[in-house]
Amino acid sequence: MAELLVIRHGQASFGQDNYDVLSDLGHEQARAVGALLRDMDWVPDRLVTGSLKRQKDTLSSMGYSEAPEVHEGLNEYDFGDLLNARFKGEVPDLVKGDRKTHFRALRETVFEWQDAAFNGASETYAEFTARVEDARQFATDTDAKRVLVVSSGGVIGQMTSVAMGAPKRQMMTLNLQVKNTAMTRFMFSGKSFSLHEFNATPHFMTPNGTKLLSYS
Template structure:
């Protein structure tokens, strides 16, 4: 069977004018996970990345080039979803305070999954459908080792789907995924099996423990 390693992007710039860029820590996390793969002797036959800046910067800092770009691996647009929930007037505390932000985002995702937020640019069904299309493309014939760089919500939904979890489990998994964590999926055709979730061996030593981040 072939294997796919899906990596969440490095730490982005929470609270900055442009969230969609890696922080200095994010670049270093990415360098370390790239080095960890090479130390294993793991070289991908196919590389796929979403089209978001933070995803592509992660891949570049990992030291990999010439990827396929598939927007199906892009994260849901949390700015848009929050704007749809609050009719364009998102409270400052939601965007500025981490605890409030993620509690509110969790509630917003649940509402979205239940068919709410009709003004959102993307429905929950559209989100899950494009992820499935991206996974199908990434795991098509022709590669035994596939490297994907994506985001927490996509990874959470991918894992929830593989293990047959209810939709709301996606967000629980989403909020657990660490920056540059590796999740390994074994696949054969359309069959997929989860073998590893949210692993960060490159950050597990005391030397790098302070670089463990979730957003």
């Protein structure tokens, strides 16, 4: 069996004009998980990311200088676009600026997106699930035994829920649990694909490491 290790990007810039930029904490988180993998002598045979800057920069800060393969199916769904579509361009200020309110509204919005309860989003939920599955197949169609992927919370939630055979709502429940630079591990061989470990952060399990924990 081969391993697919999917790591969520480091903390990005919530509430800033450009979310797709790692914060200083995000770079620290990436360095910590990269150091852990080296300490474990876990050497990837293949590197894959989405096309987002925060994903590629996470891989770089982990200490991998080799250019990764890129598959856009690993990109996060556009949560700003979904909120705009649901609220018809009038997203409440509290939803945009307050973390608790934002993620509560995002959860409800994704559930409505899954049910096709509003129009105007640039991507349907069916299109999202199809591209994530395409990316999973791309990452596992290989002779490599250790594939390292850097992606985002929604993609990880979707990939995990499908591997578990869970209802579609589980995707968002898992999405909101995924910590920055958490590791989710799958085993694969041919058409076999199974979850081995979800949302692991051993690199945070020290007195200093606990200061690096974040979810957004």
